[in-house]
Each structure stands twice: as structure tokens, then as C-alpha cells.
Amino acid sequence: MPAIQTHGLTKYYGDVCGVEDLSFSVEEGEVFGFLGPNGAGKTTAIRTLMGFQSPTEGTATVLDADITDTAALRRVRANVGYLPSEPGFNESVTGRRLLDYHGSLRGDVRSDELLELFDPPLDRRVGEYSRGNKQMLAIVMAFMHDPDLLIMDEPTSGLDPLKQEEFLEFIRAEQDRGKTFFFSSHILSEVRKVCDRIGIIREGRLVELEDVASLIDRSGKTVRANIGGSVTAAEFEIEGAHDVTVSGGPGSTESAGDAPEVDGDEESTSVSFTYTGTYEPLLTHLLEYELLDLAIEEAPLEDVFMRFYGDHDAEAVVERVENGREETEAGDNGGEETGDDETRDTETADV
Amino acid sequence: MFETARFEGERRLTGSVVVAVGLSAFAAMMVLIAPAILDEFDVAELTESFPPALVEAMRLDVIATIEGFMALELYWFGWLLVLGIYVAYNAASAIAGDIDDGTMDTLLAAPVSRWQVLFEKYLSLLVPILVVNVVVLVVVYGGTQLVDEPIAAADLVAVHALSIPYLLFWGAFGMLASVLAPRRVVAEGVAAGALVATFLVETVADGTDLDWLGLVSPTRYYDPVAILTASDYNYTGAALLFAGTAVLLLASGAWFARRDVQ
Numbered sequence: 049m050p051a052i053q054t055h056g057l058t059k060y061y062g063d064v065c066g067v068e069d070l071s072f073s074v075e076e077g078e079v080f081g082f083l084g085p086n087g088a089g090k091t092t093a094i095r096t097l098m099g100f101q102s103p104t105e106g107t108a109t110v111l112d113a114d115i116t117d118t119a120a121l122r123r124v125r126a127n128v129g130y131l132p133s134e135p136g137f138n139e140s141v142t143g144r145r146l147l148d149y150h151g152s153l154r155g156d157v158r159s160d161e162l163l164e165l166f167d168p169p170l171d172r173r174v175g176e177y178s179r180g181n182k183q184m185l186a187i188v189m190a191f192m193h194d195p196d197l198l199i200m201d202e203p204t205s206g207l208d209p210l211k212q213e214e215f216l217e218f219i220r221a222e223q224d225r226g227k228t229f230f231f232s233s234h235i236l237s238e239v240r241k242v243c244d245r246i247g248i249i250r251e252g253r254l255v256e257l258e259d260v261a262s263l264i265d266r267s268g269k270t271v272r273a274n275i276g277g278s279v280t281a282a283e284f285e286i287e288g289a290h291d292v293t294v295s296g297g298p299g300s301t302e303s304a305g306d307a308p309e310v311d312g313d314e315e316s317t318s319v320s321f322t323y324t325g326t327y328e329p330l331l332t333h334l335l336e337y338e339l340l341d342l343a344i345e346e347a348p349l350e351d352v353f354m355r356f357y358g359d360h361d362a363e364a365v366v367e368r369v370e371n372g373r374e375e376t377e378a379g380d381n382g383g384e385e386t387g388d389d390e391t392r393d394t395e396t397a398d399v
Numbered sequence: 400m401f402e403t404a405r406f407e408g409e410r411r412l413t414g415s416v417v418v419a420v421g422l423s424a425f426a427a428m429m430v431l432i433a434p435a436i437l438d439e440f441d442v443a444e445l446t447e448s449f450p451p452a453l454v455e456a457m458r459l460d461v462i463a464t465i466e467g468f469m470a471l472e473l474y475w476f477g478w479l480l481v482l483g484i485y486v487a488y489n490a491a492s493a494i495a496g497d498i499d500d501g502t503m504d505t506l507l508a509a510p511v512s513r514w515q516v517l518f519e520k521y522l523s524l525l526v527p528i529l530v531v532n533v534v535v536l537v538v539v540y541g542g543t544q545l546v547d548e549p550i551a552a553a554d555l556v557a558v559h560a561l562s563i564p565y566l567l568f569w570g571a572f573g574m575l576a577s578v579l580a581p582r583r584v585v586a587e588g589v590a591a592g593a594l595v596a597t598f599l600v601e602t603v604a605d606g607t608d609l610d611w612l613g614l615v616s617p618t619r620y621y622d623p624v625a626i627l628t629a630s631d632y633n634y635t636g637a638a639l640l641f642a643g644t645a646v647l648l649l650a651s652g653a654w655f656a657r658r659d660v661q
Contacts, residue, residue, distance in 0.1 A: 136501020
């Protein structure tokens with residue numbers, strides 16, 4: 049029995065499409081990432097699954113309860129943890145009073161233990177809390193009754209980078225305990241770190257549903273080489289290489305700083321491309337040149353992500369993604385960037 | 400069960416005490432100045448110097464007794480309007496306000512039904528209703544004894560007790576506004592506005608050709624002046640207010656259970 053299953057789930061707000069024809073399932077014990085930019089319909093899908101709003105069309109079950117059967121859904125909510133994207137609290141009371149209250153509504157079996165990991169100042173009024181403290185309080189509330197299924201909307205938003213890491217680690221540990229996670233995100237690095245499968249949503253529709261490993265496989269590697277002398281892009285149009293770009297000339301290569309001592313007069317060229325083949329032909333080809341610096345990295349999921357967004361105007365896409373990132377960073381203290389660099393599988397060879 | 404009622408009730412306690420203290424201070428002032436003012440009133444002169452309709456509307460004919468004076472100065476405005484608006488306004492923000500600030504999501508994520516949430520939030524309105532009534536009752540009773548202008552205890556208890564169905568009615572109306580309105584401020588405005596409008600309709604229409612208009616005004620079914628000056632307890636009115644309360648609450652619950660919380 050899948051923990052969550054949707055069939056053609058559709059939600060319109062009047063004429064405005066929230067989500068349309070979503071069909072997917074989240075298996076028990078799985079961490080499912082629901083990915084998409086702001087406004088893609090992630091929150092709409094989650095709020096419909098929680099029963100806050102009824103679907104316009106289609107059906108869905110959460111832990112076997114039909115989301116339109118309010119009584120059944122109410123019963124299973126005892127076994128569901130929910131983390132909203134912008135947690136709202138009664139701000140005039142202390143965190144402790146709120147925890148007591150929500151504990152009495154849904155049961156409290158592990159708040160003490162959770163408070164060691166996520167420690168908002170419980171004796172202060174919630175109105176005085178920072179965004180991060182509110183998020184931590186919301187996390188404790190979502191997990192305090194030890195539910196089997198967690199539905200989370202942008203769960204790391206508001207947390208500092210260290211807490212984000214701890215939270216992702218916590219998700220992994222909880223998954224080992226058999227918990228199921230369904231969470232939305234627009235931060236690829238965190239999705240990549242903890243999710244088994246992802247669904248990508250765009251303008252209310254599911255455009256891709258795949259496990260993370262094969263998505264990364266398909267996205268290939270980013271190769272950046274700094275080569276002595278002058279080369280042309282055509283020389284690197286080998287099998288499996290895409291989007292070859294060549295830049296530089298004397299002293300203008302961006303990776304010069306990382307390279308071993310290069311003679312100032314010597315010309316060097318930067319070559320970069322995406323590569324989806326095996327290592328051997330790539331390295332053989334590269335060794336035909338005077339290799340000053342070489343970096344082969346897992347292609348950022350952003351590239352894959354953008355592909356699904358299907359915009360032909362790359363610059364516009366980049367601009368939109370960058371704007372999206374700036375917004376996230378403003379809210380998140382740039383946390384996901386730190387995580388991103390840390391986990392990207394990097395193999396660097398200096399020659 | 401009743402966790403929400405308790406939680407909301409606790410939150411309402413501070414505001415209730417503030418309103419109780421404010422109305423008590425006002426009541427005490429009225430009681431203290433009453434003896435001096437009552438001596439100076441010349442009812443005949445008053446009723447002659449104003450048009451009969453105004454005398455009727457403002458009930459000036461009874462103002463020269465301590466009962467009439469307190470009924471008009473404290474209960475007519477203080478209860479029918481001020482406390483009524485306070486209750487209606489608080490009820491109106493109960494659901495709509497929680498939806499506006501996202502608190503409702505956190506609450507509805509728990510295994511509670513919307514009927515229960517609505518009903519318990521409504522129950523918490525008993526805190527201001529009871530606190531203010533009890534405190535002011537004690538103050539007025541003690542005060543009138545102190546200045547030696549006693550009011551019959553039974554009438555005083557009745558004027559407070561019979562205000563409860565009136566206030567509960569406005570609480571229920573506020574809840575309906577709260578589940579129907581798209582935003583908190585709209586709900587609050589509608590609830591408070593409806594109270595003022597019906598109060599004015601009853602006050603102005605009373606005794607005129609448009610008297611029937613007052614039938615739809617809750618103000619007609621709770622008359623502090625009649626209770627205090629004539630020991631006229633309108634139990635039928637109280638029953639009608641309770642019935643209206645039940646209808647409004649059922650409608651609120653039914654609508655809230657169906658609507659989208661966005």
C-alpha cells in the first residue's frame with residue numbers, strides 16, 4: 049500500500065490552475081522529493097493532500113484514507129506529521145505552551161528528544177522568535193507524535209546551514225526507522241542528498257518522475273580543462289560531449305589561479321563541456337593535450353532541472369533560476385549553497 | 400477534547416480582564432455620580448424639552464431612578480453595544496484570523512475535526528462573557544449598596560444573566576462572519592457593523608411605523624431597561640436568542656467543514 053497515491057489530482061482556484069492531473073505514488077519508507085520553482089503548485093498539492101482544500105477533480109489517498117473523506121482523513125492525521133512552508137503560530141504565547149497544546153491534540157511521545165536537536169527558546173513568546181526558531185518549533189510539532197508519514201513544504205527554509213544539514217541527517221535517520229517522507233523543495237542539493245525519487249512539477253503539472261540516481265546518471269559530468277596552447281571547440285566534439293565552450297587566451301583563463309605554476313607568457317585555453325560517456329575515451333583524448341588543470345564534476349542538477357523547464361531561451365532560464373536562488377538565499381542565509389558544494393561529487397586532477 | 404477551548408480561553412483571559420476592569424471603572428463612576436445627578440433630574444422638564452419620539456427612543460422617562468440611570472448609562476451602551484461588539488469582533492477573528500496568519504494549518508494538521516475546532520473556539524468566548532458579567536455585577540451591586548441607592552439583587556442578576564444569550568448570539572454571528580469572510584478584517588467589520596446597524600434599527604424604529612423592522616434586531620430580545628426598571632424578564636426573547644445562536648453555529652460549522660482553507 050503506497051503511503052500517498054494520487055490519480056489525476058486537480059485543483060483550480062476559480063480559473064487559476066493550482067495543480068492539474070497529478071498522478072504519482074509515494075511508497076512506504078521512501079523519501080520523495082517534490083521539486084519545482086515557486087508557484088509551480090507544490091504547496092497546492094500538499095495542502096490538498098492534507099485536506100485543507102478539496103480537489104476540483106481526481107482522487108488521492110493518504111495512508112489509505114481518501115482525502116475527500118474528512119472523517120477518515122482526520123483519523124489518519126494522527127499518524128501524519130505536517131510541516132508548513134511558513135509556519136503560523138499564535139504569537140502571544142510561549143513556545144512551551146504551544147508545544148503543550150499541540151501535544152495534547154496529536155500526542156507527544158518524543159518532543160524532549162527532538163528539542164535536543166531543534167532547540168527554539170521555549171520560554172520566550174513565539175512572537176519574538178526568529179524565522180529559524182519558528183521553523184524548529186514547527187519541526188518539533190511535526191515529529192512529536194512520531195508519525196509514520198511526514199508531509200513537509202520546503203522544510204529547510206529558515207534554518208541556518210548547520211541546522212539544514214542536521215535536519216537532512218535527521219531525515220535519513222528517520223527513514224532508517226521506516227518513516228515515509230513527502231516533501232517539496234526548490235533546492236536541488238537537498239533533494240539530491242536525501243531523496244530516493246523525485247517528481248518535478250511545472251506550472252501545476254508533473255513533468256518528470258524518476259529516481260535520483262538515474263537522473264544524475266543521465267545528466268552526466270561537467271568537464272573543465274585548462275589546456276596549454278590554443279585549441280578550438282571543434283577539437284573537443286568527441287562522442288558524449290555536449291555544449292563545448294572554449295574561452296581564454298594568454299592570462300585570461302578563469303582557472304589559472306588553481307593551476308600549478310604556469311609560465312606567464314604561455315598561452316592557455318579553458319575548455320568546458322558536459323560529458324555523458326565513459327572516462328577512458330575522455331581521458332585519452334584529453335591527454336593528447338598539455339593539460340594544466342582538469343576538473344570533472346557531477347553536472348549540477350540545476351542543468352537537468354532546467355531541461356525540464358523546457359525554456360529555449362537559456363539566458364532567461366538562468367535569470368529566472370538565479371532570481372529564484374537569490375530569493376531563497378535571502379530567506380535561507382544561502383544555506384543550500386554550502387550544502388551544494390560539499391556534496392557535489394568532485395574528482396579533480398591536477399597535472 | 401476541549402484542548403482548543405482551554406487554549407483559546409486562556410488567551411482571551413487577559414483581554415477579558417482588561418474589558419472587565421474598564422467597564423467596572425465606568426460602572427463605578429456612574430454609581431458614584433448617580434445620587435447627585437438623580438437629585439438634579441427633572442423628568443417632566445426633560446420629557447417636555449425633547450420631542451416625544453426622542454424621549455421614547457432614548458428612554459428618558461426612566462432616567463431619574465437609579466435603575467433607569469444604570470440601565471441606560473451602563474447596560475444599554477455598555478452591554479448592548481460595547482460588550483456585544485467585543486464578543487462579535489473576537490468571534491469574527493477566531494477562524495478568519497487563524498486562516499490569515501497560517502495558524503489554522505498548524506491546527507488542522509492535528510487529528511481534529513473542523514466542527515470541533517469551530518465549536519471549541521466558540522466556547523472560549525464564554526471567558527470574556529462570564530468574566531465581564533461577574534466582575535461588573537459585583538461592582539455594581541457593591542457600589543449601589545455603598546452609595547445607598549440599592550438596586551434589587553434579582554434584577555441585577557437578571558440583567559447580567561439575560562445578557563448572556565444576547566452576547567452568545569453575537570458570538571455565533573461573529574463565527575459565521577468568520578467562516579464566510581475571505582479575510583479577517585472583513586469578518587470583523589461585518590460582525591461589528593451588523594451589531595451597530597441592528598442596534599440603531601431597533602433604537603430608531605421602536606414605537607414607529609417601522610417597528611416591525613426591530614423584530615430582526617437581537618437588541619429587541621434583551622432589554623436591560625425593562626429588566627431593571629420593571630423587573631420584566633423576557634425569557635421568550637432569551638430562548639429566541641439561543642435558537643438563533645444554534646442556527647448560526649450550525650450554519651458556521653457546515654460552511655467551515657466544506658470550505659477551502661487557503
